[in-house]
Amino acid sequence: MRLPRLTLNQKLGAIxxxxxxxxxxxxxxxxxxxxxxxxxxxxxxxxxxDHVTAPELAAWIVEGxxxxxxxxxxxxxxxxxxxxxxxxxxxxxGLADYPLLRNEKIVLYSExxxxxxxxWMLLRAQGYEAVYMVxxxxxxxxxxxxxxxxxxxxxxQQRAQFERAAALAQFFGGQxxxxxxxxxxxxxxxxxxxTAPPPAAGPATPVGKKKKKEGC
Amino acid sequence: MTAxxxxxxxxxxxxxxxxxxxxxxxxxxxxxxxxxxxxxxxAAQFYLYDMSVFKVMFTAxxxxxxxxxxxxxxxxxxxxxxxxxPTYLKPQLVGGLxxxxxxxxxxxxxGTSVAALATGRIDAMVYALGIAAGTLAYAEVYxxxxxFVNADAMGQVTLPEVLGLPWGVVVFxxxxxxxxxxxxxxxxxxxxxxxx
Numbered sequence: 001m002r003l004p005r006l007t008l009n010q011k012l013g014a015i016x017x018x019x020x021x022x023x024x025x026x027x028x029x030x031x032x033x034x035x036x037x038x039x040x041x042x043x044x045x046x047x048x049x050d051h052v053t054a055p056e057l058a059a060w061i062v063e064g065x066x067x068x069x070x071x072x073x074x075x076x077x078x079x080x081x082x083x084x085x086x087x088x089x090x091x092x093x094g095l096a097d098y099p100l101l102r103n104e105k106i107v108l109y110s111e112x113x114x115x116x117x118x119x120w121m122l123l124r125a126q127g128y129e130a131v132y133m134v135x136x137x138x139x140x141x142x143x144x145x146x147x148x149x150x151x152x153x154x155x156x157q158q159r160a161q162f163e164r165a166a167a168l169a170q171f172f173g174g175q176x177x178x179x180x181x182x183x184x185x186x187x188x189x190x191x192x193x194x195t196a197p198p199p200a201a202g203p204a205t206p207v208g209k210k211k212k213k214e215g216c
Numbered sequence: 217m218t219a220x221x222x223x224x225x226x227x228x229x230x231x232x233x234x235x236x237x238x239x240x241x242x243x244x245x246x247x248x249x250x251x252x253x254x255x256x257x258x259a260a261q262f263y264l265y266d267m268s269v270f271k272v273m274f275t276a277x278x279x280x281x282x283x284x285x286x287x288x289x290x291x292x293x294x295x296x297x298x299x300x301x302p303t304y305l306k307p308q309l310v311g312g313l314x315x316x317x318x319x320x321x322x323x324x325x326x327g328t329s330v331a332a333l334a335t336g337r338i339d340a341m342v343y344a345l346g347i348a349a350g351t352l353a354y355a356e357v358y359x360x361x362x363x364f365v366n367a368d369a370m371g372q373v374t375l376p377e378v379l380g381l382p383w384g385v386v387v388f389x390x391x392x393x394x395x396x397x398x399x400x401x402x403x404x405x406x407x408x409x410x411x412x
């Protein structure tokens with residue numbers, strides 16, 4: 001039997017059809033299965049380049065930077081009670097389906113830091129490249145941003161740092177703690193608050209320029 | 217090596233601009249060589265006596281679709297990382313119609329107009345001015361039509377998701393539609409050609 005003579009276009013069409021037919025059985029998406037470069041991730045962890053400290057994050061929020069997404073991984077109730085301004089609430093189980101772009105800068109935080117570290121791993125495994133964690137989580141945010149403290153025997157450099165931290169704390173509705181009696185006459189009033197759980201007193205309303213960019 | 221190369225960090229943003237330039241020049245060169253630098257060729261599509269534009273577009277779709285499918289299948293391309301333009305159904309239908317009208321009236325689509333501009337065609341220069349004016353006008357009316365522009369947001373969806381069909385079945389269906397389309401387009405060309 002002789003094959004009919006085909007024009008080039010017809011041959012190309014036949015090839016496309018054949019490739020399409022084979023593709024019926026293809027599985028081009030990996031789905032929830034991932035491949036990890038364990039060495040690369042270990043290196044990232046080792047070098048701690050995946051960290052954002054609480055004061056750094058605070059500075060970004062004050063500047064109104066919009067080049068990152070801040071995700072709060074705690075439950076909706078905890079989020080409602082208090083959250084870092086501009087944060088979006090994404091409880092861990094919903095993380096896989098949350099609309100994020102692979103090339104977005106993503107900053108995670110949880111209460112302490114364990115959940116954010118675990119979420120960091122999940123996101124990295126799914127190919128999100130720029131994922132960061134707030135070092136120490138919300139605990140660190142409280143200690144270093146909302147209620148920064150100054151030791152009584154601080155040197156001038158530490159004092160200058162504390163001045164800046166205090167301004168930040170006030171911006172976010174917190175209270176600087178100072179062991180320096182001379183500097184703050186109201187220190188006695190402030191001190192009790194330190195031991196009390198602070199989040200309820202925190203700003204429930206977002207502070208600062210709230211910019212949220214949904215890609216474009 | 218896994219693609220997308222940029223998102224896997226093979227090169228940075230700056231080099232991606234260099235690549236974009238090289239690819240763009242290559243694209244323009246091919247457009248010009250294929251005759252798409254002429255408004256007549258493009259307008260002919262809408263009078264149905266030369267279906268090149270239809271065939272080229274559908275060939276591009278089928279080639280890219282099969283390429284992406286197979287590269288994803290053998291693991292060279294991470295489809296999760298490929299950027300998809302989010303779908304806004306009604307606004308995009310209206311936008312497509314506006315673009316189509318401009319295509320018929322001006323005889324160019326945005327890409328071919330740049331290629332034609334590079335070869336010094338005066339109508340392409342006028343067309344480019346039109347693009348600039350249209351862009352400006354759009355920016356001016358944008359606040360008024362913003363609700364409509366953002367209406368019908370469906371997110372980054374694909375046909376397999378919307379139709380609830382396996383990926384491969386959609387791929388095969390598109391190939392079949394394309395091949396039937398090529399066959400039909402050639403018939404139409406002959407029919408129109410024989411009438412005139």
